[in-house]
Amino acid sequence: MAGTGVEMRKFAVMALLALWVAAWGYSLVPLFSDITGDGLTRGLNRLKGFLGWQAIAGMIALALWGVGRGLPRRSGARRISGVPLGMALALLLALVATALWARLNHP
Secondary structure (H helix, E strand, C coil): CCCCCCHHHHHHHHHHHHHHHHHHHHHHHHHCCCCCCCCCCCCCEEEEEEHHHHHHHHHHHHHHHHHHHCCCCEEEHHHHHHHHHHHHHHHHHHHHHHHHHHHHCCC
């Protein structure tokens, strides 16, 4: 049973969306883990786990957006395919803004 190109793209969007949700959700797990390390590095394991899984979710979001671009305009699957990339870019913007704020507001 061979589907049309649009049907296959919709399936790919839904499969990638499910993968993205799993990666994004799993990125929250390290935030609830025990803090390890001493001194300056105390707790960096949690940050590393969160940002690592967010990077994986961001790569999936980029692929999801690319696949969704091939769908007809104004379709629900095309619209939803851009949401994860927007969330990834918002996180990246927040991280850059925080780093700039910390750099420019030194005592």
